[in-house]
Amino acid sequence: MIGLPHQSAAGDSTPSHSIITMEAREGRIGNAFACERCRKHKVRCVPSEAAGICQRCQKARVDCIEHVARRRPAKPRAVVQQTNKVAEMEKRIEKLHAIVTSTTAPSVASSTPSSTLPPVATIPSQSVELSRRTSTPAPIIPSATPLPIVKTPILPNPGSTPESALSFWESMNDAVTGLGRLDPVIRSISIIHMQSLLETYRSMTEFFPFVLLPRECFCGDLIQQRPIFLFAVLTAASFDSSQLQVSLSREFRKVVMVKIMNGEKSLDLLQGLLVFIAWHHHYMDVNAASVHLLLQICVGIAGELGLDNISSHSRSPVQKDDVWHREAKRAYLGCYYLASSLSLLESGRTRSMSHSSTLQMFARDIADAWEHRSDAIVPILVDMCQFMEDVEDTFGDHSEPALVTKAQLKRLSEKWDHMQSATKAQANDYRTLRWIQLVARTHLYKATASLDIYDRDSIPWVSGFQLSQRITCLRCVEQFLDYSLQLSSTEYERLSITDWLALVAGLTTLAKLALHTSPMPGWDPVELQISKSFEYFRDQLSAQMPRLHESQDLGEDLFERFRRITAIMKMAVKAAPGRSSPNGSTFELATGSGRTVSLLQELPPLKPNGVSNGSDPLPVPWKVSPQFDISSQEFLWKFLTGSI
Template identity: 25%
Template sequence: MAESMSSAQKLRNARACEACRISKSRCVYKSDVGVCQRCEQNGNHCIVRSKARPMRTRAVRPSSSSHKGDSEFSIELPTMSSPDTRQDVEDLHDRHMEIFGDGDAAYDEQSHSSRCPQQPPARIERRKVTLDEAESLLSSFRQQVAYFPFVQISAGSTVPSLSRTSPFLLLAILTTASIRDPPLYHQLDHEFKRILSTKVIVEGRKSLDFIQGILVYVAWYPLHANPKNNQAFMYINLAITIASDLGLDREIPNLSSFSNIGFEGLIEGISFTDAAKRAYLGGYYLSTALSLSFQKHPELRYCKLMDSYGQSLVLQESSAEISSLIKLQRLSKRIAEAHSSEEPQGDPQMEALNSEVNIQVYQYELQEWRNSTPLLIRNLPFIGIAERHVGCAIYSYQLGFLRRPYRDYLRSTASSGLANQIHLEKCLEASKKFFEYLLSLPETTYLNFTVIQWSSVVHGILVLSRLTFLMAANLGWDSDTTRSNVPLVMYLDALCYRFQHLSLTPSDTVEPPQNPDVLYVFRMILRSCKKSYERRVSKIEPGFMVVDHTNVIGVARGHCPILDPTLNPLFDIPDSAYEGSYELSDSTTPGSSSTAGYVPQYHDIWAVMSGSWAKEF
């Protein structure tokens, strides 16, 4: 008798169909035709399991305590080892030499001979992230999110509410917001990658939550401080693929082809939600911007549907700047494509005429954008940087400063004649406007910069550096005249001073810090650029840059800052690896027992975020 009662408690009603079971409705059969009343009314297929579904066990919460401690709602991050990445720095230098063609044999030998002996990898100890700490990270991210309007967080959102609706986006937010704490960032960064591969690659899940999470992660990807570890393209292409699978590239949702799709926040009525439209435009924005920075082909091309999405978002106060950003990005892409496909013509006069026509057309389109964009939006820092970056790009692309390899282009221009002096002066004027605006922003603004703004800063430094030596060669300047006309050293000093103020890594230590933050690393890179630039400017004299046997000789040849041997320790950034290995056999599954003294390498952060935190309201 006891056995039969126990068996009955473990089984659900075998006669309840799946539709009624999911909706938790009473399943009543009107006749013996095998279709219940609810399925007959709704026109659904009435499916009854041949065997009863086992009852899931539910965790019983103690009623004696209504307050949950931080220890109960916390995610545990295990110990990590940081492998030595000096070889990666050497590979990065070789790659830069291949792309830019900038280098010097003596400097190269010095850098290789100055490399320090390898040290054992450092360890990042295990730690817990409590609910209060997660709320603090979310609060800090609210200040950043305005610089990437394609993903928005409502004012009333909390860690528990995001855990329930958008757990992967929450994980991306926590990872991004922790970047000023390098050990925590690298631990969360590994969890982000592990969960992304498990849920999307292995399980094949697709949802707006995953797209938004990837967009946030890529938007604040620290390329400016660690360009060698560039996986941003892989992530953004994955987000574009998910968006296509969800049907965001169509006017009407079509989800019938895929079964493992999450509908949360994706569809409203018969159309996509505004959040979904913003995410799709954000994928185009990031894909195009990154492709321009690294001269790759974007995976997502502009289409008329994006115009429709942009127009539907213009009326919203929180999304009005999206259309302005997209227009600037499209103009920047057109400028780059026009010059990347442009072949030198035999007639110098015709080539000069085409160049002048292109510049006038792009200047007119940029002015049209200014006239049609409200001043309130133009005054936003990330919009202002984008506007001045495009103004500089109009001339920098025309003068070939962003050509790769630049040395080959420099040889062709030096042998064909002097560059257009008016274009050089206009490019210098546009570059000054860019840096003066950048330095006019409050220091704390830099903490919110996305990878797009940092890329604009790097491009501005590169253009102004190359412009210096081309103008000096064309106008016959000496070193003193060059310094007085091109204030790049002053700009670099000002940026380094601000980054030193903002960085949480001490700068007055003798030994290089073990876990420097990105602002510290970027400051050291700029200092290396300044040192190399000053050394080259000091050697400028009339006739310093000539072409001899197809080689550009003289001080115009620069060096990649990654080549600087003094920066090697700064690139020993802890990689996201548990005990230096990703082997599947070294991990344990949730709930498995472990031997004494052994720390399981699998920590189900996803279960905590989407479980415990999501239920705490």
């Protein structure tokens, strides 16, 4: 029998309870049964040479008091395991009951007894105990008052009167009366699935911070107050399921068009359309209304609601706008952001909204309120859009004198440098801000590189100036694409339509510089290795972008379309004139003038069995199919729709 380390078993005269405690401690090791003083000081209790006292108590000349542990008797393991299994089974049953109750409408539950849970008594191990806690749901008789069911909610309470998912889809179905019923696929979305899609959308708003969810937002609140906005959020956030997203987008168009034709104009409808447009590249449809038409509808609704006339007086930090005014200002800024960004991709298109002092005031009010984390970058995004409009207005004529071009370029480049240095801290935290800064800089040098300076023949330095602008444009595009490679696979899915179009436009600009640039002294795409840069960025982007989530045959998604079209562009860039020898051989010689000649050019091409060895150049893609002309302004939209 072993006691404390400093107690001897031979001369022990302790009472019977001490013997019991020592027997209970038999077999224990370590410092679990230190004396009271050592336990209080949390130090190791080391026995001394004297019996019944430890070294620390002996040194301090105090009594060494044994610590008596107060432990409850351990339950048998079999009972513990059985109790855990019972508790786990109860939780599963309660969760199943909550799901069935939340996804079943009251009208359906009253007429369909089979929608309730199976009897709990079917589980043998729980039949006696659970019958006292939860009775088997029976068919509800209209004349009788049903007993309230107490269940553990698996989601936060969405409100005092939560609506079911089925009732929400029934209300949407009533909106399209006469156009058929809603797709059965979307009617399977439950409240739980909706809440999950809301959280996904919350992470997407970094790339479009103009229509945001409240901090504590539940499906029940949106079903009652903002149903169209909820419909759009579910559509944009369901990119994990291609079939579901296509079905949602198709039904959303029907619901929205019916409401517009009925003359409805509300902030809920405006916000829903903005969300639908912001991620429209995931569900582009050639036969449906275009993005520009939807955007024109948004601008019209904003004008009818008078969002441009919302008062924006200076207020103290305590006196703030109400929620509706802040949401309305964000929506109006979202209209401008989309209109400004999309119009810059087509130089000939008229902007539906232009920068104004009202927009600047609204952006400043949003930043001052700082209701959400992304509100701080809203004024910077508006300033960047105004900068790109300034570039377009300055060099929009595509023909300027040399001195004016140089002076305007200096002004705009200094303006960009100032904006970039003033927002360096925010750009490190928000990818959207850094993204649009690089897009704005690329837009500036792309505009100057494409200018036609009509007095270049009379001024000797103009040729060198144009060459430097073209090379700077090339380096800006490469810097932007290199930044794009830093995105994760999930971030590509959350890019807004403006960011995605900027990515496609950057890669297309690189291909244009390799294929469609006019001759210029000192400009040689081969020596600059533009084709290799295009291949590198195209291959890296294609590898990082996500793959299809589903194995079903639903056609190509956004990223498969990107891989297919850029693969054709890659072939075209490889076949650019002067890139390599006719046979693709390494027997080449670069002359001093920059030309490359083949050492085998005097030999006749080999044709075994009458078949050419590949010396004949492949036809250019845009000569075979005119739709693949990357120099046309409609190429980007054809890229998105997949009509190439």
